[in-house]
Amino acid sequence: MKALVYHGPGAKAWEEAPDPVILKPTDAIVKVETTTICGTDLHILKGDVPAVTDGRILGHEGVGTITEVGSAVTDLAVGDRVIISCISSCGKCSYCKKGVYSHCQADEGASGIGWIFGHLINGTQAEFVRVPFAETSLYRVPDGVSAEEAVMISDILPTGHEIGIQYGQVKPGDVVAVVGAGPVGLAAITTAGLYGPSRVIAIDLDANRVEQAKRFGASDGVVASDPDWKEQVLALTDGLGVDVSVEAVGIPATWDMTLSIVRPAGHVANVGVHGKPVEFPLDRVWIDNLTVTTGLVNTDSSAMLIKLLAQRKLDVSGFISHRFALGDIMDAYDTFSRAAETKALKVILQA
Ligand code: NAD
Ligand code: ZN
Numbered sequence: 001m002k003a004l005v006y007h008g009p010g011a012k013a014w015e016e017a018p019d020p021v022i023l024k025p026t027d028a029i030v031k032v033e034t035t036t037i038c039g040t041d042l043h044i045l046k047g048d049v050p051a052v053t054d055g056r057i058l059g060h061e062g063v064g065t066i067t068e069v070g071s072a073v074t075d076l077a078v079g080d081r082v083i084i085s086c087i088s089s090c091g092k093c094s095y096c097k098k099g100v101y102s103h104c105q106a107d108e109g110a111s112g113i114g115w116i117f118g119h120l121i122n123g124t125q126a127e128f129v130r131v132p133f134a135e136t137s138l139y140r141v142p143d144g145v146s147a148e149e150a151v152m153i154s155d156i157l158p159t160g161h162e163i164g165i166q167y168g169q170v171k172p173g174d175v176v177a178v179v180g181a182g183p184v185g186l187a188a189i190t191t192a193g194l195y196g197p198s199r200v201i202a203i204d205l206d207a208n209r210v211e212q213a214k215r216f217g218a219s220d221g222v223v224a225s226d227p228d229w230k231e232q233v234l235a236l237t238d239g240l241g242v243d244v245s246v247e248a249v250g251i252p253a254t255w256d257m258t259l260s261i262v263r264p265a266g267h268v269a270n271v272g273v274h275g276k277p278v279e280f281p282l283d284r285v286w287i288d289n290l291t292v293t294t295g296l297v298n299t300d301s302s303a304m305l306i307k308l309l310a311q312r313k314l315d316v317s318g319f320i321s322h323r324f325a326l327g328d329i330m331d332a333y334d335t336f337s338r339a340a341e342t343k344a345l346k347v348i349l350q351a
Helices: 039-046 147-153 156-166 183-195 207-216 229-235 252-260 282-287 302-310 326-337
Strands: 002-006 012-016 028-036 062-069 081-084 128-131 138-140 175-179 199-204 220-223 242-247 262-270 291-294 320-325 346-350
Touching: 002 326, 012 326, 028 081, 028 147, 039 326, 062 128, 062 147, 081 147, 138 302, 147 156, 147 302, 147 346, 156 183, 156 242, 156 262, 156 302, 175 183, 175 252, 183 199, 183 207, 199 207, 199 229, 207 220, 220 229, 242 252, 252 262, 320 326, 326 346
Parallel strands: 175 199, 175 242, 199 220, 242 262, 262 291, 320 346
Antiparallel strands: 002 012, 028 062, 028 128, 028 346, 062 081, 081 138
16 A cells, blocks of 8 residues: 655655554554644654654544454444544543543553554554554544544544633633634634633734634634734733633743733643643742643544534534645645645645
8 A cells, every 4th residue: 555654854755555454353444535634743754753763654633434344343344434533542441441542551552642643553644544442443424424524533623622622611601712723723713612602712823824713713813923912812801811721832932822811710721732841830820720731632522523513513614725635645745834825724635
């Protein structure tokens, strides 16, 4: 088969790779129909994720059709169309039993972490992929949901929803701010709408993304390079700050911004993956009774989000900015990596 293979920092190739085979009775093989590229893949290509080694097939998002199942797989069958989750879960370890799939302790990759595709084992940017723990990690694509809609469930929708909105405990009437209007921030904005906030404020350096955020349910937008951006945000509240402030960038500057606009007794939900430590002003967090949360997505809300997609209660069509043939994935990477120029959000690859 053909696959997108990582060859160390800065190097990747769409090349011939061995077809995946069933290694364990709980595996399935999926023929990839649709996949996409994540900001995390760009981090890997910069060399920021050393656990990813030369020869690894990248990608942790995908939708496809099962072509083979292991002997222990009884609930899924050849021909089933499935969503591949960025988090794999054995369903049996103590973390999986608590719904904390992000810390599945199963021996795949021997890491105690649920994110293994395109990280510790071969991923989804390929013609075929081996899926461990198929029954507890795959989701059937419901009738009426397209593959390109369904692939938003692999990572960005549960990430924005769980780590931004659920951890942030968004409630009816809340004013929510989301710093960073990339795919993950926009997923937080979209799913905030499920909880009845009175305002959702999108904040980004990129004026185009701030404008686009309104299509995803943001009521207001603030351009972060405006010298008075903070005053603009506070003016959209009663002056005391937002109830829930979500960080969806992953750099110290945006962490500081996210904290600076939250009201006393508010929630700060960090979604961004930070490459270095940030300043944590415990002296203020304490006296302001702030709740600060963060984490790796569990995908324990994926089944619920799929239901909403099927019922047309969630519209994800706006996330798709570009479509490519799977064989043109090198061009897709180029477009995605220049998002500010190309206005890329999610680039869809179709087999
Ligand atoms: P992205 O790079 O596409 O979007 C980031 C946005 O932040 C861009 O629109 C950019 O213009 C904006 N930005 C950059 N600097 C800014 C600043 N100083 N002020 C305001 N806005 C600024 O990224 P994404 O794919 O949307 O992902 C967002 C973050 O979520 C990343 O750190 C990613 O690694 C992380 N992530 C976390 C999890 C998790 O489980 N917690 C899962 C997936 C992704
Ligand atoms: Zn587990």
